[in-house]
Amino acid sequence: MAARLRSMTEGKPSNLIFTFALPLMLGNVFQQLYTVVDTMVVGKYLGVSALAALGAADWLNWMMLGVVQGFTQGFAILMAREFGAEEHARLRDVIGNSAALSAVFSLVLAGVGQGAVRPILLLLQTPGDILPGALLYLRIMFLGVPVVTAYNLLACVLRSLGDGKTPLQAMAVASFTNIALDLLFVMGFQWGIAGAAAATLIAQLVSGLFCLYHIRRLELLRLERANFRLQGRRAFQLMGLGFPMAFQNCIIAIGGMIVQFVVNGAGVLFIAGFTASNKLYGVLEIAATSYGYAMITYVGQNLGARRYRRIRQGVRSALVIALGTSVVIAAVMLLLGRVILSWFISGTPQEVEQTMEIAYFYLAVMSASLPVLYVLHVLRSTVQGMGNTALPMVSGVVEFLMRTAAVLCLPLAVGEIGIFFAEPAAWLGADVVLVLSYVLVSRKVLEEDLGQT
Numbered sequence: 001m002a003a004r005l006r007s008m009t010e011g012k013p014s015n016l017i018f019t020f021a022l023p024l025m026l027g028n029v030f031q032q033l034y035t036v037v038d039t040m041v042v043g044k045y046l047g048v049s050a051l052a053a054l055g056a057a058d059w060l061n062w063m064m065l066g067v068v069q070g071f072t073q074g075f076a077i078l079m080a081r082e083f084g085a086e087e088h089a090r091l092r093d094v095i096g097n098s099a100a101l102s103a104v105f106s107l108v109l110a111g112v113g114q115g116a117v118r119p120i121l122l123l124l125q126t127p128g129d130i131l132p133g134a135l136l137y138l139r140i141m142f143l144g145v146p147v148v149t150a151y152n153l154l155a156c157v158l159r160s161l162g163d164g165k166t167p168l169q170a171m172a173v174a175s176f177t178n179i180a181l182d183l184l185f186v187m188g189f190q191w192g193i194a195g196a197a198a199a200t201l202i203a204q205l206v207s208g209l210f211c212l213y214h215i216r217r218l219e220l221l222r223l224e225r226a227n228f229r230l231q232g233r234r235a236f237q238l239m240g241l242g243f244p245m246a247f248q249n250c251i252i253a254i255g256g257m258i259v260q261f262v263v264n265g266a267g268v269l270f271i272a273g274f275t276a277s278n279k280l281y282g283v284l285e286i287a288a289t290s291y292g293y294a295m296i297t298y299v300g301q302n303l304g305a306r307r308y309r310r311i312r313q314g315v316r317s318a319l320v321i322a323l324g325t326s327v328v329i330a331a332v333m334l335l336l337g338r339v340i341l342s343w344f345i346s347g348t349p350q351e352v353e354q355t356m357e358i359a360y361f362y363l364a365v366m367s368a369s370l371p372v373l374y375v376l377h378v379l380r381s382t383v384q385g386m387g388n389t390a391l392p393m394v395s396g397v398v399e400f401l402m403r404t405a406a407v408l409c410l411p412l413a414v415g416e417i418g419i420f421f422a423e424p425a426a427w428l429g430a431d432v433v434l435v436l437s438y439v440l441v442s443r444k445v446l447e448e449d450l451g452q453t
Contacts, residue, residue, distance in 0.1 A: 005220070006162030008298045009084055009305040014317035017294045020164050024290035027168035030175035032282045038196045040343050041182045043276070050193060052268050053133030055275025056126045059256035061141055064113055065148065066249030071105060072098070072152040073296065074242030074389060079160035080300025081387070087304075088220055095157055096227030097234050101242075106149035113142030124261045127268065133193045140194055144201035151208035157215060159293055160300065166214045170207040178203035244389035248396030252426075255403035259422050262407050266416055269351060273358025274419075276341050277366070284333065284366055287325045288374045291318055292381035299385025308445050311386070315438070318378045326370040333367040362420045369424035376427050379434040383441050391437035395430040402429035 008016045043051040075098035082091040117138045126134055155167040178199050185195025215221055263274050295318055302310045333340075341359045380392045403426035410418025 005218075007084070008162060008301045009307050009310070013298070013310060013314035014321065017291070017298055017314060017318050018321055020162065020297065021287070021290040021294040023164040023168040024159070024293050025287050027164075027171035028282075028286040028290055030168075030171040032286060033175045033179070036280075036283070036343075037179050037182055038200060039276070041186050042193060042196055043272075045187055046192060049130055049268060050133055051275055052127075052271040053130040053193060054137065054196075055271050055278065056121065056124070056130055056134040056260065056264065057137045057141075058275065058278060059253055059260050060117065060120060060138055062256065063250055063253030064109060064142060064145060066253050067109060067246045068106070068145065068149045068152055070244075070246030070249040071242040072102065072149070072156045073293075073384070074245040075101070075153070075238050076156035076160040077241050077296060077300050077385060077387060077389075078238060079157060080297050080385070081304035083161050084301030084304030092221065092223055092227045093231065093234055094238070095221065096223050097230055098153060098157075098238060100228050100230050101235060101238060102149050102153045103146070106146040109149075110142055110145040113145060114139065117142060120257070124257060125264050127264060127271075130268070130271075137193045137197045140197035141201065144204065147201055147205050147208060151204050151211065154208055154211035154215060157221070158211060159297055161220075162297060162301070164294075166211060170210040173210055174203040174207035177206045241387070241389050244393035245384065248389075248393040251400045252396050252403075255400035255426065258404050259407045259419065262411065262419055266419075269354050270358055270416065273355040274362060276355065276359040277362040280333070280340065280363060281366065284329060284370060285373060285377070287329065288322065288370075288377040291322050291325075291374070292377040294318070295378055295381040296385040299382055303386060303445075311382070311445065312442060315378070315382050315442075318382075319375065322374040322378050323371050326374040330367040330370045333363060337363045337367070361417065365420045366423060369427060372424060372427045372431055376430050376434060379431070379438050383434065383437050386441050386445060388437070388441050391441065392434070395433040395437065398433050399426040399430040402426045 006016075006020065008020065039051065039054060042054055075094070078094050079091060079098070082088075082094055118135055121131060121134055121138075151170075155170065158164075158166050181199035181202055182196060185191045185199050189195060191198070263271055266274075295314070298314050298318075299311050302308070302314070337360050338356065341356060341363065376395075380395060383389075384392050403422045406425040407419055407422040410421055412418075
């Protein structure tokens with residue numbers, strides 16, 4: 001098992017980043033596969049209204065997941081730093097304290113989610129015919145927040161130590177579990193949207209247990225009870241890293257809900273078309289998020305090892321790789337987008353035609369803008385990996401403002417299609433902040449390096 005761990009402080013940065021990101025991409029493919037299968041089963045078997053209900057639930061569900069991922073990824077920054085510095089005793093304390101904090105937050109989030117879900121769906125003016133389905137789906141998903149938190153924390157522990165293969169295997173197992181349960185619960189037991197939600201949570205539980213099994217076999221991570229006792233300074237340090245990332249994801253999701261509010265006023269077919277493409281959003285950014293995870297680990301380990309110059313080398317390599325990847329994915333989506341979207345859409349010929357036109361236009365706009373999104377992920381994760389989570393949080397606020405302004409103003413000028421340009425506008429605004437942030441933070445790190453030599 002020890003062979004799975006990888007130091008990223010030695011070797012060619014481009015090779016390290018790409019080979020670390022590759023299994024994460026494959027893992028994300030499996031994760032997106034079961035998201036896509038959820039959508040396919042619901043859209044094809046339960047119809048357009050059920051698909052629209054999933055769409056109405058999307059951003060609220062993403063907000064909860066984003067808060068969970070923000071905290072756990074923030075905790076992972078410190079894990080990677082201690083691992084890079086070879087401070088294994090401190091590493092165990094960081095992991096134990098992260099687990100304790102995650103347990104508390106997950107219970108709080110689950111309770112808040114249950115209380116807030118209905119008022120928020122009503123505030124978003126979710127159409128009455130899809131409100132019950134969206135509400136049921138979210139209530140089940142929010143009950144499973146502790147399960148989702150556990151998986152994300154365990155996967156972050158492994159990634160921070162350079163192990164990208166175990167999370168890949170965990171996602172593969174979870175994906176096949178989810179697909180099988182989707183077919184069983186939705187089509188076999190006829191549980192509808194509730195079956196899709198239950199299948200997703202059980203799959204997350206399986207992936208979390210898989211990661212836990214492998215972590216427990218690592219001598220380096222043999223935790224004792226004392227490691228789980230919250231230490232004031234350590235807990236404050238972890239919160240200082242995790243909270244801004246959680247807030248950043250939350251504010252981005254609120255912007256997405258404002259978009260959903262506008263979309264909800266455009267009718268069920270528009271919601272269904274928007275949802276079909278939105279489900280491919282995760283596919284579009286599979287590689288981007290993987291490069292982001294790779295950069296958090298790469299930068300954190302090199303920061304801990306005081307290999308500051310390697311950080312800049314790694315950023316240059318990551319940007320070249322990420323931009324090349326984004327062009328390839330965009331080309332595939334533009335060529336095969338209609339075929340892929342047809343897997344999600346059912347109904348009368350007229351409904352299918354209208355929904356397809358809406359969905360493909362949105363997909364084409366996002367695909368053409370992918371390079372902007374990929375730069376965002378690389379630079380945001382780099383700045384976070386250097387221990388500054390405040391500036392990326394500012395980029396999240398700018399992303400929120402740009403998304404909100406675009407979705408509220410563009411439809412007034414060009415009609416409903418203006419909604420589709422809210423995402424690219426948000427990405428571009430965040431990029432401007434992140435480029436400036438990277439220049440400022442990397443200059444400070446380089447000055448520290450020069451001061452030591």
